[in-house]
Amino acid sequence: MLFVALSCLQGRPMARAFDELAALGAGIQLTPGNFPTAAFRDHVAASGVVTRDRCRDPRAPRSPARREPGALDRPARRGDPAGCAHVERGFLACADVYAADERAVAAVRGAAAWGTVETARIAPGSRDMIDPAMVALRDLGPLGLDGVAQLAAAARPWPIERLHALVDRIGPGEVADELAHTTTLPRLRRLVLGLADATWIDHVRGDLVAAPWWPALVELTVLVREPGPIAAWPGYRDLTAWFAVALAGDDRHPAGWQVAFGPDRAVEISMVGWHPHGTLPRLAQLVRELPDDTRTITLVSSPYRVCHGDDAAYVRDHAGRAIIVA
Numbered sequence: 001m002l003f004v005a006l007s008c009l010q011g012r013p014m015a016r017a018f019d020e021l022a023a024l025g026a027g028i029q030l031t032p033g034n035f036p037t038a039a040f041r042d043h044v045a046a047s048g049v050v051t052r053d054r055c056r057d058p059r060a061p062r063s064p065a066r067r068e069p070g071a072l073d074r075p076a077r078r079g080d081p082a083g084c085a086h087v088e089r090g091f092l093a094c095a096d097v098y099a100a101d102e103r104a105v106a107a108v109r110g111a112a113a114w115g116t117v118e119t120a121r122i123a124p125g126s127r128d129m130i131d132p133a134m135v136a137l138r139d140l141g142p143l144g145l146d147g148v149a150q151l152a153a154a155a156r157p158w159p160i161e162r163l164h165a166l167v168d169r170i171g172p173g174e175v176a177d178e179l180a181h182t183t184t185l186p187r188l189r190r191l192v193l194g195l196a197d198a199t200w201i202d203h204v205r206g207d208l209v210a211a212p213w214w215p216a217l218v219e220l221t222v223l224v225r226e227p228g229p230i231a232a233w234p235g236y237r238d239l240t241a242w243f244a245v246a247l248a249g250d251d252r253h254p255a256g257w258q259v260a261f262g263p264d265r266a267v268e269i270s271m272v273g274w275h276p277h278g279t280l281p282r283l284a285q286l287v288r289e290l291p292d293d294t295r296t297i298t299l300v301s302s303p304y305r306v307c308h309g310d311d312a313a314y315v316r317d318h319a320g321r322a323i324i325v326a
Contacts (some may be wrong), residue, residue: 092117167204205236221260255272264294280314
């Protein structure tokens with residue numbers, strides 16, 4: 001289901017923004033923010049688009065409510081050709097996409113609203129849905145072999161800066177080989193690889209470093225189910241300016257604590273997704289396992305955890321190492 005955030009429609013007619021989102025062919029949720037006018041309600045009713053109305057009169061009494069963390073990041077509901085979305089200033093900017101089959105993909109192919117999408121998250125079980133109309137795309141994934149092949153076959157370069165590719169389903173060679181021969185990613189700066197096994201990085205690194213976009217890459221992140229001893233990962237820091245490792249969550253996105261190895265033997269640690277292992281004891285364990293020659297260890301805040309001095313004090317007490325809070 002798509003969300004129309006009416007509070008983000010400053011300076012833009014609500015009806016026009018509604019029509020552009022409706023062109024995607026999915027249901028639309030009218031979220032709280034502005035109390036819609038009667039004319040807008042009539043416009044919605046006349047459109048025939050399935051909606052879920054959560055708007056309310058601001059004069060009505062409000063009961064305390066809590067927003068569930070990560071609500072906008074949840075995978076799309078099965079059966080919807082497109083999932084939840086985030087609207088900025090009346091334009092569709094971020095969408096979680098689920099397309100069950102080619103019919104669902106065809107239903108939204110070429111929709112004008114794709115033209116403003118900067119972030120597209122492909123839900124588990126979905127077809128790799130990539131549309132030539134996504135001319136503003138900056139962040140995409142996770143994609144399998146079919147999606148990477150679509151990127152490679154495009155008639156024009158993509159403005160994608162961050163790409164998440166899955167190497168965990170069909171073997172380490174095919175996706176890496178397709179990526180290595182892709183010439184349509186001139187702006188790629190961050191690559192995320194979902195690996196079934198940590199050792200697969202050794203199988204794919206040879207292909208990837210030969211890719212035409214590799215010299216401009218500044219960060220490579222690998223996602224694994226079990227990262228193994230963290231001390232084994234710094235050996236890959238020569239691949240890019242920053243090399244990071246994190247757990248793969250149930251939705252295939254980064255989860256738990258991410259450990260990033262950077263220049264001058266620097267290490268940055270941040271929470272990148274909800275996970276049972278995202279605890280302070282686990283953080284202290286990771287810090288203990290870092291190589292002795294690590295120069296600086298920095299704890300970085302993220303949308304999933306705001307880090308404080310108390311966190312650093314806990315790590316110092318339980319890991320016996322100094323840590324900085326950025």
